[in-house]
Amino acid sequence: MTAPHPAIAPRPGILDIAPYVGGESGAPGANRAIKLSANENPRGPSPAAVEAYRACAAGLALYPDGGAESLRAAIGAAEGLDPARIVCGAGSDEIISLLCQAYAGPGDEVLHSRHGFLMYAISAKAAGATPVAAPETELTADVDALLAACTPRTRLVFLANPNNPTGTLVSQAEVARLAEGLPPQALLVLDAAYAEYVAAPGYDAGAALADARDNVVMTRTFSKIHGLAALRLGWAYGPTHVIDVLNRVRGPFNVSVPAIAAGAAAIADREHVAAEAARNAAWRDWLAGRLAAAGVPCTRAHGNFLLARFGETGPASAPEADGWLKTRGLIVRRMEGYGLAGWLRISIGEEAACRMVADAVDAFRAARA
Ligand code: PMP
Numbered sequence: 350m351t352a353p354h355p356a357i358a359p360r361p362g363i364l365d366i367a368p369y370v371g372g373e374s375g376a377p378g379a380n381r382a383i384k385l386s387a388n389e390n391p392r393g394p395s396p397a398a399v400e401a402y403r404a405c406a407a408g409l410a411l412y413p414d415g416g417a418e419s420l421r422a423a424i425g426a427a428e429g430l431d432p433a434r435i436v437c438g439a440g441s442d443e444i445i446s447l448l449c450q451a452y453a454g455p456g457d458e459v460l461h462s463r464h465g466f467l468m469y470a471i472s473a474k475a476a477g478a479t480p481v482a483a484p485e486t487e488l489t490a491d492v493d494a495l496l497a498a499c500t501p502r503t504r505l506v507f508l509a510n511p512n513n514p515t516g517t518l519v520s521q522a523e524v525a526r527l528a529e530g531l532p533p534q535a536l537l538v539l540d541a542a543y544a545e546y547v548a549a550p551g552y553d554a555g556a557a558l559a560d561a562r563d564n565v566v567m568t569r570t571f572s573k574i575h576g577l578a579a580l581r582l583g584w585a586y587g588p589t590h591v592i593d594v595l596n597r598v599r600g601p602f603n604v605s606v607p608a609i610a611a612g613a614a615a616i617a618d619r620e621h622v623a624a625e626a627a628r629n630a631a632w633r634d635w636l637a638g639r640l641a642a643a644g645v646p647c648t649r650a651h652g653n654f655l656l657a658r659f660g661e662t663g664p665a666s667a668p669e670a671d672g673w674l675k676t677r678g679l680i681v682r683r684m685e686g687y688g689l690a691g692w693l694r695i696s697i698g699e700e701a702a703c704r705m706v707a708d709a710v711d712a713f714r715a716a717r718a
Contacts, residue, residue: 361455366474369467372696373680383705385696386682388513388543388654390576390625392699394611395618398577401610413606420604421584423613430556430586436595437604437612441542441570441583444595445507446472448566448585451598452536453478453504460498461507462490464515464687466540469507478504488648488656489517496530503532509540510555511547511651514687514694518651521551528558528565536591539567542583543652545574546626556586563588571608573653574625575615580608629653632703636695639707643714653697656684657710660691666717667691673713679706 353364372386393399417437425432438444449472453459459473463485470480483498485491490508499506508527511518519527528537539555547554555567566587572578582604585595604612615621633655637647640657647655659667671683671693679702682694695706 360477362474362477366471369471370686372682382678382680383698383702384680385698385702385706386680388573388652388696389578390574391702392576392625394576395615395621397618398611398615401614402607405607405610408606413602413604413609415601417604417609420609420613423616424584427616427619428556434589434592435584435586436592436599437582437584438599439603440572440581441540441568442468443603444568444583444585445469446475447595447598448505448538449473449476449478451594456502457504458500458502459505459507460495460503462495462512464488464512464689465507466509466513467686488515490519492519492523492527495527499532499535501532503535505536505538506531507538507540509542511543513542513652514656514682514684514689516648516650516652516654516656518547518549521553525558528562531564535564537565539565541567542570542573544569545622546629546653547651548630549651559587563590566591571612571615574622577611577615580611582608582612629697632700633697636697636703636707640710643710645710655695657693657695658691659693667693670710670713674706674709677705677709679709
């Protein structure tokens with residue numbers, strides 16, 4: 350880390366932020382690395398989205414439509430939502446950051462569960478607020494613990510459902526109980542980055558609660574099932590008072606022309622979304638079965654990744670397994686940053702990648718037996 354400047358200092362708390370470290374993308378020595386460290390879609394976007402992106406090349410001199418009207422209309426049509434209550438951002442990361450900036454500052458608390466997505470604490474600190482972590486039960490957000498952690502200073506409560514990196518899901522009834530039980534000044538942010546992968550009966554990504562209540566906002570992303578992580582595109586749907594606030598604090602052109610065009614085409618391609626959800630579920634469950642048979646249990650996964658426990662044979666075995674996979678060109682995610690040192694997070698790749706992971710873990714376990 351660079352030493353702080355003697356006179357020019359950022360606001361208090363900024364230098365306490367440990368910068369977010371993304372998934373690695375290369376493996377030194379391996380001929381061809383397969384990236385399973387950032388929960389991307391291995392098949393990429395809908396061909397229609399790629400086509401729409403290419404068509405933008407002729408118009409790069411002009412600013413985008415600041416209201417992203419065509420994209421909001423496409424999202425509204427695909428998801429059955431009122432476009433006027435949608436705001437788009439440069440990834441859902443930007444929406445998370447804008448929510449913290451708008452609703453939380455010095456003296457305020459931003460609540461999340463113990464193994465919640467790291468950007469909640471980072472964005473809270475960047476806004477000068479204090480992140481607060483509530484305990485989980487069996488690596489799943491615990492509504493009673495979240496409610497017990499609320500104080501008069503709680504301004505935002507982030508719940509990723511399903512959560513990254515644990516992959517676990519909180520039931521609809523429990524999410525509703527959380528929204529109902531929050532103190533009046535707290536806004537619940539339901540981060541549904543992995544919503545399209547969920548098959549659990551009764552699951553609602555957050556739109557129904559955001560319709561029914563004035564203290565719930567849902568965030569979504571184009572980086573996962575839509576395969577557009579490179580373009581940085583996400584959105585929020587919520588009550589008009591929250592959408593109005595987000596529209597005041599966002600940059601006037603925070604979503605680029607190619608992102609608007611490709612996003613609108615991607616979300617309209619429901620066949621691609623359905624095919625990717627089915628492919629992911631099949632290989633996720635297959636891989637979880639193979640890992641379990643190898644003595645590596647996973648949490649109950651609802652997204653496009655597995656959280657796999659290697660730690661039972663000692664704290665060194667997750668790093669060792671990571672190194673073993675890396676020498677075979679398989680890049681997965683270490684979990685120390687999430688307080689899950691014995692675990693590795695493995696994104697669901699294509700069939701060949703899943704088979705390579707399963708075979709490599711078998712070989713690792715056999716070598717350690
Ligand atoms: N929320 C969750 C739970 C995530 O896992 C991610 C991506 N890792 C994001 C938000 C941010 O996604 P993006 O900024 O690419 O939309």
